[in-house]
Amino acid sequence: MKQELIEQYVAGRLGEAETQAFEEYCIANPEFARQVEYEQRLKAGIVQVARGSTAEFVRSNNPLPWRLAAAAAVLLAVISIVYAWNRLLPTHAPAIMAAVSADDHRNGESLRLALVRGTETTPALQPGVVRIEIVGLFDPGFHYTVALDRLERNKNVETMATLYSQHPTSPTTLEVMVDSNQLRPGAYSLRVRKQAYGEDSLDFGFVKF
């Protein structure tokens, strides 16, 4: 019965009062809400895939070429990674981003990043080693992954550094240290994601002049 209700809600077939009651039930029951969200995402994903073409929904089975292509892609990726690792990475590269591990870190330069809708200015990162305070709603009981992305003009995204298992300092703050001197001028984004939780990441943009 519950699954039927979920289907009706996602398809927009519930009346106004039913919709309100359903939503309030979701808010009071997080596990149920997650089930509903997966249904919403499945539908949204299908809509998105079908936007280009519906051919994938009607193709016949022919798994062998897929498997061969996948195996070749994996092999190529492994070779590329090993090559890049050996040739391009310096052996003792200083860290671009690090966790805030000492009280001294709190005395230096700092930058506050928050999601503010409608703002026209992008925060600018100062030179040197800067403590970045990311302001949002964080769950102190969970680990977060923080990735530093460089946003290229051609819309490519290059991940410069990633920190795993970061604990928020408080329910509204998560802090990291960034060495600004190692960053080229340009647009960057700190991508924060709750680990092992299947949620979307939050992006906090800034620029380095």
Place this chain on the structure above:
Amino acid sequence: MDFVPGGELSRRIREGDVSAESELIRQFEPGLRVLLRRRTGGDYGLLQDLVQETLLVVIQRLRGAGIDDPQKLAAFAAQTARNLAIASLRKAERQRTDVDSDATERNADPAQSVEGIAADVEAALAVRALLRELPQPRDRLMLKRFYLDDHEKEIICQEMDLTEAAFNQALSRARRRFRQILEERGFSKRDLLSLGT
């Protein structure tokens, strides 16, 4: 997760218990995402902003004046989220200088909003992976007809010569696998590059 009644959460937040605020966020966030996903037309940035804004409003209200009936905390949070979504839509419409038919449609029919600015790239990639894995062409077609064409189950079963039990079983298998794919794979922005191919 243990369910913490709204009345108790309200009381603890009013008394300054920070862990109660975390519990409220953990408990309410998934439901708010459901409610707001439906009202933000697939705009992920807006969805995230509104979830956070709603939680901040609710927490600030509980820290201060509180609400009339603490047992109805979920209803209060839901109404706050709806109001913020409406205000955000109005603001976006005001900012437009020309007529935006997409926004008008989104406002008129929230159920169709996923067809608006669909930006759930992770879900799209998971659907592609799912479609590649489904053993029967019939199952793929069934998904298309159910989720994309919005056909009723009975009609799909009739036209595809399926029993309702077989239909539900295939659908439930697809849902389980979709969820597994999303949970197993840490999709990153780099995956955006492969979406266009």
